[in-house]
Amino acid sequence: MLEQSPLAVDETSRGVSRRMVVKTAAWSVPTVAVAVGIPQAAHASPGDGVVLFTSAFDGIGSGLPSNFSVRTGATTSAVGTAAAFATAAAPWNNTGGGFKNVASADGLTAASDTTAQNASTDRAVAVRQVTATDTGVAFTIDSLSTADVTGVTVSFKAQSLDASSPRQTTWTVDAFVGATRITSGTTFTTGNSTFGSTSVAAIFPATIENQTGVTIRIACLTATTGTGNRATTGIDDLTVSATSTV
Numbered sequence: 001m002l003e004q005s006p007l008a009v010d011e012t013s014r015g016v017s018r019r020m021v022v023k024t025a026a027w028s029v030p031t032v033a034v035a036v037g038i039p040q041a042a043h044a045s046p047g048d049g050v051v052l053f054t055s056a057f058d059g060i061g062s063g064l065p066s067n068f069s070v071r072t073g074a075t076t077s078a079v080g081t082a083a084a085f086a087t088a089a090a091p092w093n094n095t096g097g098g099f100k101n102v103a104s105a106d107g108l109t110a111a112s113d114t115t116a117q118n119a120s121t122d123r124a125v126a127v128r129q130v131t132a133t134d135t136g137v138a139f140t141i142d143s144l145s146t147a148d149v150t151g152v153t154v155s156f157k158a159q160s161l162d163a164s165s166p167r168q169t170t171w172t173v174d175a176f177v178g179a180t181r182i183t184s185g186t187t188f189t190t191g192n193s194t195f196g197s198t199s200v201a202a203i204f205p206a207t208i209e210n211q212t213g214v215t216i217r218i219a220c221l222t223a224t225t226g227t228g229n230r231a232t233t234g235i236d237d238l239t240v241s242a243t244s245t246v
């Protein structure tokens, strides 16, 4: 299988380098040069599923995963500025604002107390909004490459975790390539005195494909509605997937 390596590399510049593929392969393994010259699949085949990012957030007691950040100041024209994340386990109904390490809703109920929440090894990254963060909070996946993929999809569990929070927050799933915002069209809400976990899948248009430095974002970009305290919103089991085109 040694002859596969140069062929696989040259697949990235296909159309320009057929001669190079043959020449490289012939140089490496002269006895099979003719066979290698016949087009054949590289190890990434069209239609293969590709995972660009995935995290269950169960290790956030030690910090956030690589290529993931939490932000404030998010708007429709600005990705936002990286914000602090508190690694200590926090209960859902703590009204102090900030990004926190909380128990996932999975396996628990709205009535699960702080002891039960702290005992859960299934963690979620969360934010408790307060007056100063009524808008502009965001969870972001950073520095993604979407080269040679199509159908970029972000899927996750959106969790509304404090049933005693009457205000409602609307969340938007979007992306940035440089200064250009790309919307998925997907929104969801938390708060409104609800508790629960909802599976969300947002599919991005083709404008997100074949780019580098892509940021995918789950953000609150509009004011909360209602009165009283604000939601604790958790994100769990977050994956960005796509389909290979090469």
Ligand SMILES: [Ca+2]
Binding pocket: 056, 057, 058, 104, 122, 123, 124, 236, 237
């Ligand atoms: Ca988790």
